[in-house]
Amino acid sequence: MNAKHKKQDLSYFLVGELQPARENGLIYEPFAPNNNEDDRELYFDIKKNGIEEPLHISRDGVVLSGHRRYAVAEWLGLSEIPCIVENIIWSDLDKNGRLDVLARYNKQRDKSYTERLREALQEVDPDIAYQNLMQEREKRDSIKIENNVSLGKRKTRAKITTTHFLNAAMLAINSERSYWPLTVRRVHYLLLNYPPLTHDKKPNSVYRNDLESYKKLTNLLIRARLTGDIPMESITDETRPISCLTTYQNAADFVKEQSEGFLKYYYRDLLRGQENHIEILVEKNAIKKHIVKVAFEYCIPCTTGRGYSSLTPRWEMVKRFKNSGKSKLILLILSDFDPDGEEIAASFPRSLRDDFNLANVMAHKVALTANDIREHNIPCNMEAKQSSRNYEKFIQRHGVHVAELDAAPVELLQNKLRQAIESCLDMAIFNAELISEKEDYANISATKRIAIDAITCTF
Structure with a gap:
């Protein structure tokens, strides 16, 4: 009787009636008794005792589980194989459906690390895994604690009347x-x-x-x-960070938390195929997090000057540029539209050139500029500080009114920065790296599943 008409029970089938799933090789290693000790032991066991554990096959005669036993049967020239027919029609499944079925029906077999990795990949949705990666990157906040202090007399704050x-x-x-x-x-x-x-x-x-x-x-x-x-x-209040130790009630709690965070924060070097090395300099610490958010979308380092930068951040930037192996440094700058903000935008790259002998530095001020003030109606009702040594040069060119970087809409700053970055990139190469990052994290997620299963099995 043909396998297509068998019910889901134990039956014997002619070896010639069955066919192995071609997709099996995409997950599992081929039967190789000459190179694999386990395969060799299976061969001699079946030769001595026959096939004791039935194969699982589809209604149209495709092997779902037991490809190594099927291979031994062919090697030994066996005529019949014990099988259980599952209510699955192989020809109705697409490639992904077939791989899912193979992984499901082979859960309990002994496998190599590579086989387990391929099997785990069938349970990983690359889009969901990558979305989880993006969300976890956003969650990396420091722990906050509350200090215990001695209490004095109760004080009542004045009501708000303004x-x-x-x-x-x-x-x-x-x-x-x-x-x-x-x-x-x-x-x-x-x-x-x-x-x-x-x-x-x-x-x-x-x-x-x-x-x-x-x-x-x-x-x-x-x-x-x-x-x-x-x-x-x-x-x-970012000027007063808090630090503390995290403790656990027991080892199992620690393993659980660490396992959840294992292999969670992955960044592929998205700029490795780009011609130029890119850095970002932002004058104000108050808007750093909004600028860093954009910078990290493109894997670009971001330096906060907090006014005129000290020597150390400049040296660190020089080292990153030299380590990149690229010939040109592009520095994107965000600073105030005032006498000192304009000078900061000029003095930092000038120092890279003069103090560190970097010949090929291109500096571009992304914001704030005079055009930003005019085109986006940014209020500039403050006047330049006459105490600044750059006062005269600024007012001769722009007048006395200034605008602080902190006062500009965050969305404007982020959009301008994205436009500036993408104008420096080969976006076809960049987008290809994004696709590779998604594929990378699918593999990482599968590896994580295998590792966590091994780590947590004793807890």
């Missing part, structure tokens, strides 16, 4: 909700775009770019967060 000031702060913070948490400095510069009154009944209490206004804002944001007018998670 409603105009509070409403302006809330509007500014909510306008950048997608970029939370914001620094107080960021909120400060957002308010300078449309300065509110800091006191409802004092017409002259206009918010200014000075220490007094900044302190008023700091106090307001503290009280507003405590009253719930502004969410706690909307504001951060």
